[in-house]
Amino acid sequence: MTTISVPQLEEARRALEAPLFADVGxxxxxxxxxxxPKTEKMDAQLWDAIRTLEPLGPxxxxxxxxxxxxxxxxxxxxVARIQRETSLAAAAHLTCVEATREEIDQVAEDYWAAGVRHIVALRGDPPTLGAKFASHPGGYANAADLVAGLAKRHPFEISVAAYPECHPESVDTVGDIDNLKRKLDAGATRAITQFFFSPExxxxxxxxxxAAGITAEIVPxxxxxxxxxxxxKFAGLCGAAIPDWMDRLFEGLDDHPAARQLVAATIAAEMxxxxxxxxVKSFHFYTLNRAELAFAICHMLGVRAKPQAVVAAA
Structure with a gap:
């Protein structure tokens, strides 16, 4: 007699109850x-990705x-070209790295003049990999300081970073969340998290x-x-854990890029x-300037082209 394990029974129950994405509307x-982009070829790839994803109405x-x-x-x-030539709302990243307050403030002013109303304000990483961050003389000390400076200049919408598995430089989770609270209290609108591979x-x-009293939107x-x-490599820099099961799913696919994409889309869509x-009702996708995976995942989640976005892009 074959013994069926509890996990098998659980998966069977889910499979019988409804198709995988039937409840995602x-x-x-x-x-x-x-x-x-750094080259003409990369520029073409970027704009192909932008035009492919634009009809989804992000x-x-x-x-x-x-x-x-x-x-x-x-x-x-x-950013200026996206704002000028598409129907999309463009958000520009700004960091504290290697620039004075005056230089960063001027960049922010240039964005405002170009019609950009959303800034993703980050401390930023040192240009030398593995080096410890040090604020520029006369620059913004950290992301909270940058948020406060931006908020004083114009009524920007401001997003900041959050780390579900704790920033590598944080002493502990409590300190990490305290830092997030300082950024939000300084005037940020929402937090967008670093990537992770476990819903839990x-x-x-x-x-x-x-529990820390933060009520702002947290977007995964x-x-x-x-x-x-x-x-x-990315995960090592930002403290994200890659589960063993993910390694096993990609084993043997080095020479099969199409199969890798199918596996990648399935993993991300299921998460x-x-x-x-x-x-969770909001998702932020790190596209790496490729549209296929993000588009496929959005499709499985029920996100379809918006009529008004299609007209604007035509």
């Missing part, structure tokens, strides 16, 4: 993150920003944030994984479904 908001799209003048200029050019990690963080950041080695079941 598309009543959610999504946003997407891009990075500024609440905003953000563009990352790093230390160094050329990266800042590329970010500004990309997000739910524990959400409960801890609520979703990274669809198609390159495990690259993701492991979003579980987050949705736990009351």
């Amino acid at each position: 598309g009543d959610m908001e999504v946003s997407f993150e891009f990075f500024p 609440r905003f799209v953000s563009v990352t920003y790093g230390a160094g003048g050329s990266t800042r200029e590329r970010t500004h050019a990309t 990690a997000f739910f524990r963080f959400r409960d801890a944030v609520a 950041g979703i990274l669809p994984v198609s390159n495990v080695a690259q993701t492991r 979003c479904r579980r987050l949705y079941a736990g009351g």
